[in-house]
Amino acid sequence: MATIIGGLAASHVPAIGGAMAKGLQKDPYWAPFFDGFDAPCRWLEAVKPDAAVVIYNDHGLNFFLDKMPTFAVGAAPEYRNDDEGWGIPVMAPFKGDTKLSWHIIETLVESEFDPVTCQEMLVDHAYSLPMELFLRGRAHDIPTVPVVVNTVQHPLPSLRRCFKLGQAIGRAIESYPEDLKVVVIGTGGLSHQLEGQRAGFINTAFDKRCMDAMTGDIEGLLGIDPHELVELAGSQGVEVMNWVAMRGALTGDVRELHRNYHLPISNTASGIMLIENRPRLAQAA
Ligand code: DHB
Numbered sequence: 001m002a003t004i005i006g007g008l009a010a011s012h013v014p015a016i017g018g019a020m021a022k023g024l025q026k027d028p029y030w031a032p033f034f035d036g037f038d039a040p041c042r043w044l045e046a047v048k049p050d051a052a053v054v055i056y057n058d059h060g061l062n063f064f065l066d067k068m069p070t071f072a073v074g075a076a077p078e079y080r081n082d083d084e085g086w087g088i089p090v091m092a093p094f095k096g097d098t099k100l101s102w103h104i105i106e107t108l109v110e111s112e113f114d115p116v117t118c119q120e121m122l123v124d125h126a127y128s129l130p131m132e133l134f135l136r137g138r139a140h141d142i143p144t145v146p147v148v149v150n151t152v153q154h155p156l157p158s159l160r161r162c163f164k165l166g167q168a169i170g171r172a173i174e175s176y177p178e179d180l181k182v183v184v185i186g187t188g189g190l191s192h193q194l195e196g197q198r199a200g201f202i203n204t205a206f207d208k209r210c211m212d213a214m215t216g217d218i219e220g221l222l223g224i225d226p227h228e229l230v231e232l233a234g235s236q237g238v239e240v241m242n243w244v245a246m247r248g249a250l251t252g253d254v255r256e257l258h259r260n261y262h263l264p265i266s267n268t269a270s271g272i273m274l275i276e277n278r279p280r281l282a283q284a285a
């Protein structure tokens with residue numbers, strides 16, 4: 001059976017793509033951010049995952065405001081990257097695993113989630129940058145299942161709903177009959193707001209609460225409603241919904257192995273986390 005070996009989270013600011021293309025990883029502005037990936041990359045090289053489920057939000061590349069699914073799941077053999085307008089370099093395509101995708105989709109529908117199923121899907125910086133940052137040389141070889149959450153246009157799903165989506169994804173992975181080691185990646189956040197009177201808004205106290213909640217009081221986060229979340233995290237900081245969905249997929253005992261918090265990267269408080277997931281004894285038996 002497939003096992004979930006861990007969860008990873010990272011912010012997904014487009015400017016990171018420009019910095020990577022220019023080789024600015026050791027530049028004083030960027031180094032405190034890029035250095036945060038060394039530990040998770042070492043862990044990933046050691047554990048060698050066979051597949052990655054990537055939970056993120058589309059920024060108008062694949063879905064636009066006229067047709068906005070609350071949840072969508074990729075079921076394509078390949079995912080082409082494109083630039084939704086930031087001018088960052090386009091990367092090579094990423095690999096899909098259609099069998100794992102359909103298993104996740106079937107489990108979600110059985111669990112009363114009804115995602116849009118995408119047999120063709122473009123992936124933007126929110127998928128491509130964390131893939132490259134975490135998986136480096138293997139980013140284009142590891143089969144993935146992209147899961148898209150609407151963090152863009154109200155009504156947004158609640159944090160509790162995102163957590164439950166993650167739990168259903170976790171059950172799907174653990175009932176998949178192939179011996180795959182799977183990591184679940186959640187991208188976006190932490191606090192940021194790009195527009196309006198609060199442009200540049202960052203809330204370090206809330207960011208710390210979110211990072212602590214990944215292995216601590218997750219229940220305390222789940223009661224925050226979407227409007228309160230906009231107030232606490234900023235209108236784009238709500239992307240932490242993708243972290244919460246990732247956390248929901250970690251069905252075993254979780255342990256924080258690494259975190260990095262640095263701000264600002266562009267307009268965003270950047271958080272990076274690596275969480276180990278160990279099956280509980282009862283589950284393992
Ligand atoms: C920025 C952050 C985002 O999450 C995003 O999708 C676009 C831009 C930024 O901080 O510039």
Ligand code: FE
Nearest residue numbers: 012188236239
């Ligand atoms: Fe974003």
